[in-house]
Amino acid sequence: MSSSSQAPESWISAFCSLVGHEYFAEVSEDFIEDDFNLTGLQSQVPMYKEALEMILDVEPEDASDEDEEEEEDEDEDEDDMQQDGTDGPGRGYRRATDAAAAAAERRHLRMASDLSVIESSAEMLYGLIHQRFITSRPGIQQMAEKYELGHFGHCPRVYCHSAKVLPVGCSDIPGQETVKLFCPSCLDVYSPPNSRFQTVDGAFFGSTFGCLFFMTFPELDIGGQMPEPSTAAQNSTNAAATKDSRSSLSSSLTSGQTQIPPPPIAGTVANAQLPTQPESINGVTPKNLAPGLGQGSIYEPRIYGFRVAEIAKTGPRMKWLRSRPADVNELDECRIWEQNQEATRGSAGITDGAADLGDSEMADENAEVDEGEVEDEEMHVNGAAPPSGGTQDENAAPVKEVTSRRRPSRRRGHDVLHNGENGGTALSVGGAG
Amino acid sequence: MDDFASDTDSDYTSYWRDWFISSRGNEYFCEIDEDYLTDRFNLTGLNTEVQYYQYALDLVTDVFDMEVDDDMREQIEKSARHLYGLVHARYVVTTRGLAKMMEKYKQGVFGKCPRVICESQHLLPMGQHDVANMSNVKLYCAKCEDIYNPKSSRHNTIDGAYFGSSFHNILFQVYPTLMPPKTQRRYEPRIYGFRVHASAALMRWQEERREAMKDRLRQRGIETGFEDEDEVEEEVESEEEEGEEAEDGIDDMFEGQMPAAAHVQ
Numbered sequence: 001m002s003s004s005s006q007a008p009e010s011w012i013s014a015f016c017s018l019v020g021h022e023y024f025a026e027v028s029e030d031f032i033e034d035d036f037n038l039t040g041l042q043s044q045v046p047m048y049k050e051a052l053e054m055i056l057d058v059e060p061e062d063a064s065d066e067d068e069e070e071e072e073d074e075d076e077d078e079d080d081m082q083q084d085g086t087d088g089p090g091r092g093y094r095r096a097t098d099a100a101a102a103a104a105e106r107r108h109l110r111m112a113s114d115l116s117v118i119e120s121s122a123e124m125l126y127g128l129i130h131q132r133f134i135t136s137r138p139g140i141q142q143m144a145e146k147y148e149l150g151h152f153g154h155c156p157r158v159y160c161h162s163a164k165v166l167p168v169g170c171s172d173i174p175g176q177e178t179v180k181l182f183c184p185s186c187l188d189v190y191s192p193p194n195s196r197f198q199t200v201d202g203a204f205f206g207s208t209f210g211c212l213f214f215m216t217f218p219e220l221d222i223g224g225q226m227p228e229p230s231t232a233a234q235n236s237t238n239a240a241a242t243k244d245s246r247s248s249l250s251s252s253l254t255s256g257q258t259q260i261p262p263p264p265i266a267g268t269v270a271n272a273q274l275p276t277q278p279e280s281i282n283g284v285t286p287k288n289l290a291p292g293l294g295q296g297s298i299y300e301p302r303i304y305g306f307r308v309a310e311i312a313k314t315g316p317r318m319k320w321l322r323s324r325p326a327d328v329n330e331l332d333e334c335r336i337w338e339q340n341q342e343a344t345r346g347s348a349g350i351t352d353g354a355a356d357l358g359d360s361e362m363a364d365e366n367a368e369v370d371e372g373e374v375e376d377e378e379m380h381v382n383g384a385a386p387p388s389g390g391t392q393d394e395n396a397a398p399v400k401e402v403t404s405r406r407r408p409s410r411r412r413g414h415d416v417l418h419n420g421e422n423g424g425t426a427l428s429v430g431g432a433g
Numbered sequence: 434m435d436d437f438a439s440d441t442d443s444d445y446t447s448y449w450r451d452w453f454i455s456s457r458g459n460e461y462f463c464e465i466d467e468d469y470l471t472d473r474f475n476l477t478g479l480n481t482e483v484q485y486y487q488y489a490l491d492l493v494t495d496v497f498d499m500e501v502d503d504d505m506r507e508q509i510e511k512s513a514r515h516l517y518g519l520v521h522a523r524y525v526v527t528t529r530g531l532a533k534m535m536e537k538y539k540q541g542v543f544g545k546c547p548r549v550i551c552e553s554q555h556l557l558p559m560g561q562h563d564v565a566n567m568s569n570v571k572l573y574c575a576k577c578e579d580i581y582n583p584k585s586s587r588h589n590t591i592d593g594a595y596f597g598s599s600f601h602n603i604l605f606q607v608y609p610t611l612m613p614p615k616t617q618r619r620y621e622p623r624i625y626g627f628r629v630h631a632s633a634a635l636m637r638w639q640e641e642r643r644e645a646m647k648d649r650l651r652q653r654g655i656e657t658g659f660e661d662e663d664e665v666e667e668e669v670e671s672e673e674e675e676g677e678e679a680e681d682g683i684d685d686m687f688e689g690q691m692p693a694a695a696h697v698q
C-alpha cells in the first residue's frame with residue numbers, strides 16, 4: 001500500500017479501504033497541508049517528516065532529479081483532481097504517485113526496517129490528524145454522511161431499536177484504548193461487534209467527536225426505529241404461568257403466587273397528564289435527549305411474569321442507568337433551584353410555591369438542591385416543615401426525609417418510593433424483606 | 434433410573450440431538466436429557482403447539498423410522514426443531530438444565546456484554562416472550578441488567594421463547610454467587626474535556642435515583658451489590674469528616690484565639 005508502483009490510489013484512500021478501517025474518514029490533503037492543523041504532532045510521531053510525506057504520497061526533496069519536477073507535477077495534479085479534487089498549489093513537496101522509476105529505486109535502497117517504522121508512524125500520524133479532522137467542518141460533514149448511511153453500525157441494546165452509533169475514543173492519547181461506539185440514544189459506549197476493530201486506536205477518533213457531532217447536527221433523528229406502542233410485554237407473561245409447576249425450581253421460588261395475574265406496568269397512565277414539555281431542555285430537543293432511555297425502555301427482570309423485587313438479593317439495581325424523567329422539566333436544574341429559592345423565601349408555612357410543583361419527584365429534587373445550597377438555618381426550617389407539596393407516596397416516611405437531610409452530599413436522594421419501581425405487587429423471590 | 438449427570442451423556446447415543454446442538458447457530462442450546470424428553474408430563478400442552486407432534490418427538494428421540502418423502506421429512510425436521518426449542522425453555526429452568534446452562538455461561542458460550550463499562554461480562558440468552566414467534570433471542574447482561582441483540586445474524590433467527598423470559602433470572606436466584614457486582618462507573622460524554630450540560634443533568638438525575646435506591650436498600654439492611662460501594666462509602670465519609678474537620682478547625686481557631694486574647698489582656 002505504501003508502494004505506489006501500480007496503484008494510482010493515494011495512500012489515504014488505501015489506508016481507509018483497509019479491513020478494519022471502515023470507520024475512518026478520508027482526511028483531505030488541504031487539511032493536512034495546513035500546518036496549523038498539525039500543531040504539536042511532530043513530537044508525538046517518530047520520523048514525522050517521512051511519515052507525513054508517505055501520507056501525502058510525496059517523495060522527499062532530492063537535488064538529483066530536480067529537472068523532472070515540473071513535468072511530474074503536472075501529471076500529478078491531474079491524478080489528484082480525479083481522486084479527490086482537493087489539490088492545492090504551492091506545496092513544498094514533489095508528488096510521485098505516477099511511480100517514477102527513481103522513486104521506486106530510492107524506496108528499494110531505503111532500509112526495510114525504516115520503511116516499516118515510517119509506515120507505522122504514518123498510520124499513527126494519520127490517526128492523530130484524523131482525530132482533529134473529524135471535528136473540523138469538512139470532516140464532521142464527511143462523518144455525517146457515513147453516519148446517515150449506517151457505516152458505523154447500530155446500538156446492540158434492544159431498547160435502542162437499532163439507533164445508529166458513532167465511533168469514538170475514550171481517550172485522546174494513542175495506545176490507551178481501542179475505538180468504541182457511542183450511542184446517542186442511551187448515551188453509552190459499546191465495543192464494536194467485529195474483532196477487526198479491536199486494532200483501531202480510539203484516540204484516532206478522540207473523546208470530543210461523539211458529543212460534538214450530535215451538537216453540530218441537532219436535527220438528526222437519533223431514536224432508531226421505534227416500534228409501535230407495544231402491549232407485547234404484558235401478553236407474554238400470561239403464557240408463562242402454565243408451565244411453572246413442572247419446573248423443580250420454580251415451585252419453591254414462586255409457590256402460591258403463580259395464579260395472580262402480572263401487575264400492570266406502572267406509570268403507563270401517568271404519561272397522559274404530563275405538563276407541557278419545553279422546546280429545548282439544557283440545549284437539546286427533548287425528543288433527542290436519550291430517546292432510548294426511560295419508561296418502557298428499561299429491562300424489567302421477571303420470573304414467570306412477576307417482577308423481581310428490588311429488595312430481593314438478586315433484584316434489579318441498575319434501572320437508574322436507563323432512566324429518564326418522562327417530564328424533562330425535572331432536568332431543568334436552574335429553574336428548579338430558582339423555584340425553590342422562591343419557595344424558601346416565602347415562609348415555610350405558605351405552600352403556594354409548592355403548589356405548582358404537582359410532581360412529587362420534582363418536589364423532592366427541590367428539597368435536595370436545598371441541601372447543597374442553603375445555609376444551616378434555612379435547612380433546618382426547611383427540614384422541619386412538612387415536605388413540600390405533592391408527596392403523596394412519600395408521606396409514609398417523613399422521618400427518613402428529615403434524617404437524610406443532614407447528609408451534606410448532594411446526591412443523597414431521599415425520595416423513598418417511586419411508583420414505577422416499587423408499586424404494584426412485585427414478587428419478592430428469595431428476598432430479604 | 435440411570436444417572437445422566439455427566440454433561441456429555443455419553444452412555445447412549447442421541448443422534449438427532451447431538452446433531453442439533455452441534456449445528457452452527459445452535460450454540461446457545463444445551464442438550465436435553467433423554468429421560469426429560471420421554472417423560473410426557475414435561476411435554477404437557479406441546480402437542481397443540483407443534484405440527485406432526487408425534488413424528489417430531491420420535492425424531493428428536495431417535496425412534497423415527499418411517500419412510501416419508503423429502504417434503505414431509507423437511508416438515509417433520511422443522512417441527513422437531515420447534516419442539517426441541519419449546520421443551521428447551523422448560524428444561525433450562527430445571528436443576529439439571531440450569532447446571533448445564535451455567536457451565537456454558539461460565540465458558541462464555543453466549544458471548545460478552547458489548548457495553549464497554551461491563552468489561553466483557555458474560556451474557557445469558559433470554560426471550561422477551563414466552564410465546565413462540567414473538568421475538569428473537571436476546572442476551573442478558575447481569576452487570577448492567579440490560580438486554581442486547583446477538584452480534585451474529587445466525588443467532589438473530591432463534592426464537593426467544595426457546596429460552597423464555599424467566600430462565601436467566603432464575604439462574605441467578607439459584608446461583609447467587611454468580612451474580613456479578615454492579616458498577617456505578619459510566620461513560621460521560623465530553624467535549625474538550627468538559628461534560629455536556631444536557632447529558633450531565635440527566636446523569637445527575639439518574640444518580641439521584643440510584644442513591645435513593647441504595648438508601649432504600651440500606652434501610653432494610655440489604656446489600657446494594659455495587660462493586661465499589663465500600664470505596665464510595667469511604668469517600669463520602671472522608672468528605673464528611675473533612676467537613677467536620679473544617680468546622681472543628683474553625684472552632685479550634687477560635688479556641689486558640691481565646692487564650693491568646695486572654696494573654697494580651
Ligand SMILES: [Zn+2]
Nearest residue numbers: 155160183186
Ligand atoms: Zn443505545
Ligand SMILES: [Zn+2]
Nearest residue numbers: 546551574577
Ligand atoms: Zn452489561
